[in-house]
Amino acid sequence: MVAMRELTLMIERPVAGGRMLARHDGQVVLVAGGIPGERVRVRLEPSSRKVLFATVVDVLEASPDRREPICDPACGGMAYAFIAPERQRVLKGEIVADAFRRLARMPLDTPVEVAASPEHGFRLRGRLHVRDGRAGLFLERSHRLCDARATGQFSDGTMTAVEAVLEQMGELREQLASVLVAENVMATARVLHLEAGEGQRLRADALGMRPLLVDGVTGITTEVYGRMVVVAGVGRVTDTAAELCGEGVLPADAAWTRSAASFFQGNRFLTGRLVERVLAHAEGRRVLDLYAGVGLFSVALAARGAEVVAVEGDATSAADLAVNAGRWPTLATQQQTVEAALLIALPGTFDVVVVDPPRTGASPEAMARLVDLGAPRVVYVSCDPATLARDAGRLVNAGYRLSRIEAFDMFPNTPHVETLAIFDR
Numbered sequence: 327m328v329a330m331r332e333l334t335l336m337i338e339r340p341v342a343g344g345r346m347l348a349r350h351d352g353q354v355v356l357v358a359g360g361i362p363g364e365r366v367r368v369r370l371e372p373s374s375r376k377v378l379f380a381t382v383v384d385v386l387e388a389s390p391d392r393r394e395p396i397c398d399p400a401c402g403g404m405a406y407a408f409i410a411p412e413r414q415r416v417l418k419g420e421i422v423a424d425a426f427r428r429l430a431r432m433p434l435d436t437p438v439e440v441a442a443s444p445e446h447g448f449r450l451r452g453r454l455h456v457r458d459g460r461a462g463l464f465l466e467r468s469h470r471l472c473d474a475r476a477t478g479q480f481s482d483g484t485m486t487a488v489e490a491v492l493e494q495m496g497e498l499r500e501q502l503a504s505v506l507v508a509e510n511v512m513a514t515a516r517v518l519h520l521e522a523g524e525g526q527r528l529r530a531d532a533l534g535m536r537p538l539l540v541d542g543v544t545g546i547t548t549e550v551y552g553r554m555v556v557v558a559g560v561g562r563v564t565d566t567a568a569e570l571c572g573e574g575v576l577p578a579d580a581a582w583t584r585s586a587a588s589f590f591q592g593n594r595f596l597t598g599r600l601v602e603r604v605l606a607h608a609e610g611r612r613v614l615d616l617y618a619g620v621g622l623f624s625v626a627l628a629a630r631g632a633e634v635v636a637v638e639g640d641a642t643s644a645a646d647l648a649v650n651a652g653r654w655p656t657l658a659t660q661q662q663t664v665e666a667a668l669l670i671a672l673p674g675t676f677d678v679v680v681v682d683p684p685r686t687g688a689s690p691e692a693m694a695r696l697v698d699l700g701a702p703r704v705v706y707v708s709c710d711p712a713t714l715a716r717d718a719g720r721l722v723n724a725g726y727r728l729s730r731i732e733a734f735d736m737f738p739n740t741p742h743v744e745t746l747a748i749f750d751r
Contacts, residue, residue, distance in 0.1 A: 333380065337364045340417040342425065342712055344405035344466075344741040345379075355380050359399065361389040361409055362417070389413075401472035402463035403479050407739045415440035415735055418743040422733055425711035430719035432728060440733040440743060443595045447481040448738065450509060450594045451586070454480075454488060456502040461488050477739075483513060487542035491518055494538050501526040508563055508586035511570055511594045515563040517545040519554075519586035533557045547586060554587060554642055561585060562646065567629070571598035575605075580629040582620055582650055588643040589619040591744075593736040600707070600734055600744065601626050607730070607748050608632075608705050610677025616664045616692075617682045620646040621657070623707075627680075628657035635660065635676075637667040664688070668695035680705045687713030690720075697724040704749040709736075714745055726751045 335348035337360040345356040348368075359382030360366050366387075368380035385392065395407035406414045419438035426432045454461040454474055462471035463479075475485040484507060492499045503523035509516040522528045528548045538546045538558050545559035554561070567580035575598070584590050591597040604623050611632060615624045618636035620643055628634045633656045638644040644661035651657040660667055664683075679701045681688060687710065688696070696704070697720070704721060708714035718728060726749040734744040 332367060332369050332383070334365065334367050334386065335360075335380075337362050337366060339424070340421050340741070342421055342710075342741065348380075350378070353378060357382060358405070359408065360385075361391055361413070364389050364392070396478060397476040398465075398472060400466045401477055402466065402474075403737060404477055404739050405466065405741055407477075411442065411445065411738060414738065415442060418735065418741065419733060421741065422711045422714075422731070422743060422745055425715035426718065429712060429715035430722065432715070432718065432722065434731065438731055438733050438745075440735050441596060441599060443593055443735045443738050445738040446478040448593050448595055449479045449481075449484070449507075450511065450597065451590055451592050452480065452507055454505045454507060456492070456499065456504055459492055459499045459502075461485075461492060461505055479739075480507070481513060483542050484509065484516065487516055487540060488518065490540040491538050491543060491546070494536050494540060495533070496536065498528070498532060498536070501528055506586040508584060508588075508590070510563045510565045511597075512565075515544045515560075516542055517547060517559075517561060517563055517586045518543060520546065520548040520557075522548070530555045530557050549587075554585060562649075567626075571601055571626075575602060576626055576629045579653065580625055582622060582625060584620045584646045585642055588646045589640065591622065591736065593734075596734050596736055596744075597622070600746065603732060603746055604680065604705055604707065605630060607703070607746070608678045608680055610703065612676045613678045613680060614671065614676040614699075614701070615680045615682075616667070616688075616696075617684070618647055618659075619643050619682070621650040621659075623680050623682065624657055624659075625650050625654065628654035632656065634658070635667075637662065637664055639663045664692045665695065668692060668699065671695075671699055673698060673700045675699070676701045678703045678705060680707070682707040683713075685710045685713065687717050693717055693720045697721065697726075700751075702751060706747045706749065708745045708747065709742065711743065711745060714747060718747060718749070721749045 337346045346360045348355045355378040366382045367384035371379040391410040391413035399407045422438045463474045504521045506519035546557040547561045564583045567576035615636040618638045624636035637660045729750045730748040732746045736744040
């Protein structure tokens with residue numbers, strides 16, 4: 327560990343995770359609170375690793391893109407809050423390009439453009455942590471709460487509804503670890519999924535005796551012995567195609583119903599646009615949708631006339647997927663792992679494969695079987711540039727080429743970026 331506690335550095339470029347790269351005597355320093363081009367004074371953080379970590383304590387030469395943050399940037403989901411939105415998106419595009427250059431050995435010919443989202447009230451879903459009966463977000467690298475309302479990620483209506491439910495729970499709220507929130511795009515339906523703390527068990531009958539359906543909440547669910555139980559109201563929310571994507575994009579009867587515990591994209595302003603872009607690139611008669619969630623892409627593709635097989639391993643998401651697939655005879659669903667589904671899929675069966683894996687990306691086994699499937703096009707949706715670049719390298723080494731890349735600012739004020747990559751062979 328370097329003996330000195332403070333350094334003066336020039337910030338060079340962004341890196342994944344929210345920090346910026348600088349150097350001191352050739353040694354890499356990962357800095358929180360800086361913007362590329364700034365000269366800053368930083369305080370080193372305790373670290374046993376070869377890479378140094380530091381936090382800005384004084385900005386000596388500020389970027390014109392620095393702004394006053396709306397709340398503490400250390401609060402969850404606010405690491406970029408001190409950076410102007412336009413520059414945030416440029417930095418996110420650079421993070422994607424850097425991942426492809428370093429991890430896939432694939433320099434991109436043009437900058438990655440990132441579609442913009444409003445900063446406030448964008449969350450369709452999210453997890454609020456509960457401590458001492460109060461809901462909030464965690465401060466970075468801690469389990470201490472910060473003010474979720476002040477971040478603006480959730481609407482005021484959402485926060486008011488959650489606070490009211492916690493109040494109605496009385497002493498039962500002490501058993502809570504977190505609340506999962508799911509609401510529809512129009513914010514006319516909102517389900518809260520109550521998660522018990524370690525060693526705790528929420529009794530559905532005790533919860534059911536409390537008046538939890540306050541104004542702004544249409545359903546309360548919890549988990550009992552591994553199964554989701556509806557405590558009050560309706561346990562799912564629904565978005566129509568017109569609400570999510572706009573009029574005329576899909577048939578009027580296309581819709582998505584989902585539970586709070588199911589996976590769904592988190593941004594009310596950009597999810598419909600992402601669906602449109604996937605549709606634009608997945609123009610095939612036979613489509614395989616891997617890691618399908620509740621059927622965000624599967625339903626849209628089937629509504630456009632494609633024959634779709636949707637694969638989802640999570641039981642809660644798969645149950646919602648089955649509900650959403652019910653009205654589309656050309657949409658078949660499978661509740662199993664992606665690896666198992668690819669093991670029985672026949673080469674030459676599909677024109678397009680849509681892949682939307684978790685942050686860890688697709689497993690090596692899944693990627694190998696995907697390549698063996700031989701689909702002419704792979705449409706890869708990713709929430710992590712590093713694992714996308716890793717899997718892109720596997721596809722390119724197997725004979726695919728990267729045809730197009732697009733990105734979406736699903737989580738403003740964070741370093742996170744959603745990326746859509748198209749591969750052809």
